[in-house]
Amino acid sequence: MMKTSEKILALEVEIPIASFRQSRAREYAETYPVPPPSTVYGMLLSIIGEMDRYKHCGTRLAIAMLSQPQKSTVIRTFRRFKKKDIHDASNARPDYQELLTDIRFIAWVDIGEDNSQPALPQRLKIAFNDPAAINRFGGICLGESRDLVNSINILPENYQGESLQWLVKDEDGLLTLPYWVDHVGSKGTRWQRYLMLETSNQSYPPESAWTIIKTN
Amino acid sequence: MSFHLFGNILTGYGTAANNRGENEGNITTLQKILWKGEVHTTVSSEAIRWALRYYWQTAGNDYQVNRRWDDDINDNIWQNENFDDITFIDDDVLGFMRAEGAKVEASDEPKQKGKKAPKGTTTAKRGVLEVTRAVSTTPFSGDLTFNSASGKKGRTSLYGTEVHATRYQYGFALTPERLKDKSRIIAVLDGLSSLGEVAGNHSRFLYDFSPESLVLRWTHDFSPRILYCYEENDTEVSIKELIRKVRNQDIEPQELWIAGEITEYDEIKELKQLGVNVFPGIKLAIQSMKEVIVRDLQLPQLELIR
Numbered sequence: 001m002m003k004t005s006e007k008i009l010a011l012e013v014e015i016p017i018a019s020f021r022q023s024r025a026r027e028y029a030e031t032y033p034v035p036p037p038s039t040v041y042g043m044l045l046s047i048i049g050e051m052d053r054y055k056h057c058g059t060r061l062a063i064a065m066l067s068q069p070q071k072s073t074v075i076r077t078f079r080r081f082k083k084k085d086i087h088d089a090s091n092a093r094p095d096y097q098e099l100l101t102d103i104r105f106i107a108w109v110d111i112g113e114d115n116s117q118p119a120l121p122q123r124l125k126i127a128f129n130d131p132a133a134i135n136r137f138g139g140i141c142l143g144e145s146r147d148l149v150n151s152i153n154i155l156p157e158n159y160q161g162e163s164l165q166w167l168v169k170d171e172d173g174l175l176t177l178p179y180w181v182d183h184v185g186s187k188g189t190r191w192q193r194y195l196m197l198e199t200s201n202q203s204y205p206p207e208s209a210w211t212i213i214k215t216n
Numbered sequence: 217m218s219f220h221l222f223g224n225i226l227t228g229y230g231t232a233a234n235n236r237g238e239n240e241g242n243i244t245t246l247q248k249i250l251w252k253g254e255v256h257t258t259v260s261s262e263a264i265r266w267a268l269r270y271y272w273q274t275a276g277n278d279y280q281v282n283r284r285w286d287d288d289i290n291d292n293i294w295q296n297e298n299f300d301d302i303t304f305i306d307d308d309v310l311g312f313m314r315a316e317g318a319k320v321e322a323s324d325e326p327k328q329k330g331k332k333a334p335k336g337t338t339t340a341k342r343g344v345l346e347v348t349r350a351v352s353t354t355p356f357s358g359d360l361t362f363n364s365a366s367g368k369k370g371r372t373s374l375y376g377t378e379v380h381a382t383r384y385q386y387g388f389a390l391t392p393e394r395l396k397d398k399s400r401i402i403a404v405l406d407g408l409s410s411l412g413e414v415a416g417n418h419s420r421f422l423y424d425f426s427p428e429s430l431v432l433r434w435t436h437d438f439s440p441r442i443l444y445c446y447e448e449n450d451t452e453v454s455i456k457e458l459i460r461k462v463r464n465q466d467i468e469p470q471e472l473w474i475a476g477e478i479t480e481y482d483e484i485k486e487l488k489q490l491g492v493n494v495f496p497g498i499k500l501a502i503q504s505m506k507e508v509i510v511r512d513l514q515l516p517q518l519e520l521i522r
Binding site: 016047049070071072075076077094099101102131135137138139140141147148149150152153 | 249
């Protein structure tokens with residue numbers, strides 16, 4: 001059984017369509033099969049309207065997939081900087097992009113080493129209890145801004161998980177996911193290796209599922 | 217305190233085809249994605265946003281758009297390449313970005329007293345209106361038309377076009393407090409409720425994207441909970457999942473406006489009894505929604521005259 005307290009909460013998230021672009025993808029915009037911890041952290045900040053992304057460093061996140069998203073490929077226009085003239089035709093080119101559909105997952109948020117007052121899980125609870133009290137903007141998205149989240153709910157304390165696929169740290173794992181992203185170049189981006197466990201009924205995160213959001 | 221406007225639009229039934237210059241051999245294809253286990257066709261959110269900008273340009277309501285489409289040269293004519301979200305409605309609502317690498321991320325700017333913020337980070341504005349990808353309500357069965365170019369025939373004169381007879385649904389989100397001019401939310405509602413031309417052959421004049429059915433939600437809740445809520449079975453459209461959420465009190469009924477053909481089905485009666493704002497016509501629903509928005513945002517009544 002899941003235990004929730006002041007320091008931890010679990011959110012169920014549903015996004016109909018999204019693309020979690022691989023950090024190293026260039027022309028062909030591949031997607032990760034799961035939302036990376038850095039992306040989930042950004043979404044959580046967006047819920048509470050927090051603009052300073054360093055504010056809740058030290059928060060621990062754990063992710064478990066509820067669905068097995070299907071992957072599709074579309075062609076779309078990408079923007080790039082070739083010519084200084086902003087509407088020069090060479091600044092736009094068609095390219096392939098992978099999309100995922102039917103993404104449902106649970107994100108556990110733990111206070112970890114987040115020293116801010118109130119910490120991220122507490123601020124999220126305040127936001128859910130009284131959304132009108134939160135000053136935030138934009139649809140909540142995961143990935144690009146068009147990738148709107150349809151629903152987010154706090155799971156009840158007695159939530160019993162079913163068919164969860166845990167994302168766990170594993171140094172031999174085939175998934176290399178960012179937990180901190182540097183958008184100016186990529187020097188400051190930090191990755192970690194993961195693997196997806198087989199489907200299980202374990203509803204509380206195993207220790208290896210926790211990722212600390214930090215800049216190093 | 218932030219109000220959010222969420223919407224989910226279902227278009228009428230029509231034949232979608234696309235001519236976006238990307239072919240497989242001499243077949244003009246439609247974009248497709250896997251949706252609930254089957255192949256569905258899809259229209260990008262960029263195409264919908266493009267059509268909204270074109271609507272403002274041609275609506276005759278004195279909207280100032282920065283990127284004016286010139287039909288003669290098939291290109292945008294820019295009014296101000298440095299952008300101006302006070303003057304231009306499209307810069308304000310849809311956002312912009314200059315293709316310059318920022319030196320510092322906006323959220324990383326030091327906020328020390330007495331020091332100036334670093335330059336070069338103010339040329340991008342995230343669009344206030346977010347539009348999702350449109351997805352067909354029925355799977356694509358692979359229909360093709362075969363055509364021949366007129367005039368003198370050559371190697372490429374014979375061509376095929378994928379067509380899909382279907383409806384599309386798409387969603388949107390908007391937090392009006394982020395607009396330079398909050399009253400532009402009225403122009404967004406006007407545009408999306410009468411969007412006529414999205415994608416299709418000859419770039420844009422084939423498929424009518426105006427709503428046949430419409431769900432709007434005006435709320436403090438930060439997740440829409442109404443996206444892609446239409447389901448089509450044997451040509452009958454239902455919103456069972458939405459009804460379940462209202463019944464279970466996941467969505468406050470008073471926050472919902474439902475209009476169009478969908479209101480003719482029996483299942484909507486329950487929603488009406490629960491307190492959902494139900495209107496048979498799209499225009500009446502939009503008018504009612506506008507009145508509530510004007511009241512809640514304390515906008516000048518003048519805006520409603522349009």
